[in-house]
Amino acid sequence: ALADVLDRAAPGESVLLLAAADGCDALVLRVTDRIAHGRQAHPLAAQLAAGRDVAYATYLTWRGLLDREPPRRPEPDLPAAPPSARSQAWKFAFTGSRCGRCAFAHLPAARVCKGCGAVDAMEPLPLSATRGTVVTFTADRLAYSPSPPLIDVVVDFDGGGRYTMELADAAPAEVAIGMRVEPTFRRLYTAGGTHNYFWKVRPVEEER
Template sequence: MTGIIGYASYLPHYRITEAALGTRAGGHGRLVACHDEDTTTMAVEACRRVLSAGRHPDLAAVKVTTPVPPYLVKNNASAVHAALGLDESVRATDAGSATRSALALLIEAAQQDRAQLLAVSDMRGGLPGGPDEREGADAAVAFVTGSGPSVIAEVLGDAAVTMEILERWRLPGAPADRRWEEHFGAEQYVPAGQRAFDAALKQAGLTASEIDYLLVSSTNRRAARTLRRTAGTRPEASTVDSTGGLGQAGAADAGVQLAAVLDLAEPGQHIVVVSLADGADAVVLRTTDALVSGRQRIPFGDQAAACDDPVDQFTVLRWRGLLPVEDLPRPTPKAPMGPPARRATGWKFALRGSVCSCGAVHLPPQRVCASCGAVDDMRVRPVAGRPARVVTGTTDRLAWSPHPPASYAVIDFDGGGRLECELTEVDDTAIAPGLAVEMVFRRGHTRDGVHNYFWKARPVRGEAG
């Protein structure tokens, strides 16, 4: 039996309310990534969650797909691989930038015996006042696929319909997608989606009435609504709102919907996922008894409830570089250099320190123990997943920051180790000794075309300090 072994979604904490966007008040609004997040950092967080849940057999490969890669030419999956601290023998590759690549990648991997880690991440922005700004969402999702008794959802059948259609596109370097009129896309996608749906059901030996959940993902809202209504499934299967109206997450949307439904489904139920982009892809899944113990560690509903930090449209436009503003007249950080970054990969990307045989923990790693003076008597000590608390902190209103003011803290990790680092997603009035924090992989700044990735501390939700 092959299929999905583990899954985890990641939702950023910030949200633009619909009232702030000038649409109907009282709605859910749209999710937006923080100023120091990009598709690589969100992919890392989704992967960390699925691996921390214990769904990590011996991985053969890591594959990352996103329509908004931080780098072209350079492999973005390598940064994800490094941040996870995986063995160098695990192949890491970027797997396409088209929206359609995401579900197709999952279908292909879920039918192979070898274990793979797949991450899909997207930041679906749009120009001010456009539908993508109102209806999009930033999110990421990760799956572990493979074979064996730990499979929580097996593949029963799949089908594809490919077409060349100029419906949505973006030129390299453009700030937002361009698209044709919505009705045109719906006329093409709905019949293609129906053909893929019917062919996948036929391969699985099922009828539409036997489907428990029908998930349709498309940036063309009309096409998705129409196919859910006309596919022929029972009404309760096609009307489920698994994501709570948090916005359409582009390439990550189908995976995010699937993650939300796997939190709700029971063993032995049938799920069909259809993606409408440059044609249609459909896959039929059947959940297994392993689903009960294999659900993601942080349920989707809890993640959605935590997305409660309001942010205004002006701030988001500034984060995305769509609204130039004057920086503080302060020296800006230099671009990271290749050789030192390579030498410190274990520290810079995986946050690995060292611990001496006497028990002293060193961050960053050292050769000479500051406690007992021993030389080269160290073991590797990963600390990225360890709980930590603030010892002391400060807010700097003079230093350069992409989102001033900048906040810093000295933190102590459980089990030893002290680190001075930047804080993110924090109210500067809440920084106090004892505040519980967690480490997150973020992008500090970008200079000369180089992204400076490192770890920051973020307050644990629910902690008042």
């Protein structure tokens, strides 16, 4: 509620926050002219509007309140910090590389160009805010996923780069070749109580 109010508050206004639990706490905030620079890129109301309804059992599972039998596959390995640190730009910023000689895009980043064979001639290629188009897809009903079935899509990103990613916020019947998607940082799975995050894509409607 506070985040939603701060998305709409104007400089000079006051915000009263009441927390009624084990008594009552009150917090008064004064909005300054710096509010415009501190707001998140996507307002909370827009995030809620873009959400999807989920089954109650699915919600309980995601919250760790209900244990459900996973797909009949070996559980994923426990996430580890060292490999995450080694691939920090790829894992957390979804940054590939583009050859400075032939402009071939590599996902993930590479030292040797697959197009012209150049070595160490790469430039960073950030794609976390780049949309793409689904060129083919499949629904895997056996793969481990917190939200089965796992939908794998091959995405051609605008400006170059192709990668296979998991599609979120969609059912198999809703997927189609030519669908427009955008990257979103999501939880892949939880192993041994440790969450592992990476980039997925979600459907997006573009204005014509």
